[in-house]
Amino acid sequence: MAFHEVRFPDDISRGARGGPERRTQIVELASGDEERNASWANSRRRYDVAYGIRRADDLAAVVAFFEARNGRLYGFRFKDWADYKSCLPSQTPSATDQAIGTGDGTTTDFQLVKVYSSGSQTWTRAITKPVAGTVRIAIDGSAQASGWAVDTTTGLVTFNTAPASGAAITAGFEFEVPVRFDTDTLDVTLDLERLGSITSIPLLEIRR
Incomplete structure (x- = not known):
């Protein structure tokens, strides 16, 4: 493209x-x-x-x-x-804003997403253009300062080591x-x- x-x-x-x-x-x-x-x-x-x-x-x-x-x-x-944020407009993005996957001990790549909810209905939007320097990542609620990288042209987060099985992967970011x-x-x-x-x-x- x-x-x-x-x-x-x-x-x-x-x-x-x-x-x-x-x-x-x-x-x-x-x-x-x-x-x-x-x-x-x-x-x-x-x-x-x-x-x-x-x-x-x-x-x-x-x-x-x-x-x-x-x-x-x-x-x-x-x-x-x-x-343009993973959170509400009045808030600042945090590493626990959006759930982007669950670890299985093997997978190292996770796509950034934003979930839109109203009542019991949700729609998940793939985020492919995060803003450089704004992405925050957490595993089981614990912010990860290193051990991962994000491709700002695709929104794909790659971990150096696969998160453990059952680990909740979350992210916060700005996007375009x-x-x-x-x-x-x-x-x-x-x-x-x-x-x-x-x-x-x-x-x-x-x-x-």
Whole structure:
């Protein structure tokens, strides 16, 4: 997958609009009842970063970023300010935030994940773009300062020695979303003061 490990400018992404999207098929029966079926097992995020452009310099930064990515060709990292931590927005990530696996004495690789819960229902999201330097790991609640490494391009945590059978592996982290531009055209409008604006700059999450 063509991907650049570079983050979209934070001062512009902070003003973006967007979030998760699901795909559901709904069939209305002759009786008026409905049958619903989930076409996607996982959600996909969409954003529009045009709302974050407030100055001419912001516009120039987006155009440069777009050109460097060759439009839709190369993916990149994006900070979703509404959802970028393993914990609640008001908290600081800790090593016990998310359960990422259970040791079996053999497995050394564990994927970072974030679990979304409401009532008895949960959905588990694979985290593939953790932020370097933010990942914290614990085994059975005990923080591990060493003995492991994380690949910040995949979100895979690798232990030097396999955790013991039954050991609870947890993690805390900040993360970004792998996205690409969902257009090959930037429609720039220049006003009389030459400030400029772009009506829409859509981004789409990349799912593997």
